[in-house]
Amino acid sequence: HLTSAAFASKAGSDGENLEWIKISPEVSEALKTGSPIVALESTIISHGMPYPQNFETAKELEVIVRKNGAVPATIAILDGVPCIGLTTEELEILARLGSKARKTASRDIAVVMAGRENGATTVSATMYLASVVGIPIFVTGGIGGVHRHGENTLDISSDLTELGITPVAVISAGVKSILDIPRTLEYLETQRVTVAAYQTDEFPAFFTQTSGCKAPARVESPEHCARVIDANIRLERKSGILIAVPIPREHSASGHLIESAIQQALQEAREKKISGNAETPFLLARVNELTGGASLASNIALVKNNASVGAKIAVSLTQLQK
Ligand code: PSU
Ligand code: MN
Numbered sequence: 640h641l642t643s644a645a646f647a648s649k650a651g652s653d654g655e656n657l658e659w660i661k662i663s664p665e666v667s668e669a670l671k672t673g674s675p676i677v678a679l680e681s682t683i684i685s686h687g688m689p690y691p692q693n694f695e696t697a698k699e700l701e702v703i704v705r706k707n708g709a710v711p712a713t714i715a716i717l718d719g720v721p722c723i724g725l726t727t728e729e730l731e732i733l734a735r736l737g738s739k740a741r742k743t744a745s746r747d748i749a750v751v752m753a754g755r756e757n758g759a760t761t762v763s764a765t766m767y768l769a770s771v772v773g774i775p776i777f778v779t780g781g782i783g784g785v786h787r788h789g790e791n792t793l794d795i796s797s798d799l800t801e802l803g804i805t806p807v808a809v810i811s812a813g814v815k816s817i818l819d820i821p822r823t824l825e826y827l828e829t830q831r832v833t834v835a836a837y838q839t840d841e842f843p844a845f846f847t848q849t850s851g852c853k854a855p856a857r858v859e860s861p862e863h864c865a866r867v868i869d870a871n872i873r874l875e876r877k878s879g880i881l882i883a884v885p886i887p888r889e890h891s892a893s894g895h896l897i898e899s900a901i902q903q904a905l906q907e908a909r910e911k912k913i914s915g916n917a918e919t920p921f922l923l924a925r926v927n928e929l930t931g932g933a934s935l936a937s938n939i940a941l942v943k944n945n946a947s948v949g950a951k952i953a954v955s956l957t958q959l960q961k
Pocket of ligand 2: 794795796797915916
């Protein structure tokens with residue numbers, strides 16, 4: 640019977656004997672004993688939020704994961720070494736570096752290692768590194784997607800192609816409407832990614848619970864999510880799963896205000912000719928300015944909610960596999 644670690648493992652082992660990667664003692668122990676673990680990304684810390692809210696949030700996410708019975712494993716590259724599980728000091732280094740850390744997608748990992756740089760891992764890079772050590776569950780805020788006008792620019796986040804080839808379940812609040820949501824869902828289908836919305840029929844749009852797009856599937860509980868992940872493990876499909884958890888209702892109130900700020904920020908990005916991997920960080924920061932911090936507060940609330948759901952899924956998955 641395949642374990643979840645084997646499912647997520649690209650290296651074919653638990654990463655213990657890979658000398659190029661550093662696994663924290665706590666995460667290493669949890670991998671050995673088969674305890675629930677939740678991977679967390681670091682671009683959200685460096686590029687997704689300003690200091691000091693980013694540092695506070697990074698610490699709080701780890702507390703929430705622990706409270707719900709799992710071990711947190713924040714992933715980043717420090718001085719060229721991919722690290723699985725960071726100390727509080729390391730979290731602070733990254734939070735203070737902000738956009739001075741390199742935004743590292745999976746194609747950039749090798750370059751950051753070779754240059755002995757500090758890299759904040761995006762969803763694609765975090766998934767890849769989680770899978771190398773055998774962590775099957777990963778929590779974030781929002782994933783990248785097909786950008787608006789992506790049919791012309793071909794700007795499609797490698798988060799989507801990584802989901803196609805890396806067997807990790809990503810818990811997110813859907814995708815932001817800075818992206819083309821219908822095309823993102825089409826692309827995920829092409830990449831064979833299992834997509835399910837949590838306790839809703841609609842695919843959520845990050846700041847708002849609805850996007851106008853129906854989700855391909857619906858899951859009702861952490862245990863239900865764990866059964867979907869477990870089925871994918873048995874099937875050995877070796878592709879990822881996207882679980883889309885809507886923002887809690889009490890935090891979605893400002894969603895429509897944020898929506899109009901997004902429209903303005905998109906317009907400005909076009910005027911300033913900001914594109915490629917600079918586009919997402921620009922839009923996030925600009926929307927936060929335009930909403931006087933409301934988007935940041937919503938962002939923090941939804942990531943915390945995802946951390947709690949993700950940890951519960953990790954616990955359920957471990958129980959299923961006993
Ligand atoms: N969306 C957010 N917050 C983020 C990101 C996306 O709401 O911080 C980050 C994630 O790390 C994601 C990356 O993997 O941006 C996608 O960037 P790009 O569009 O350049 O692929
Ligand atoms: Mn891109």
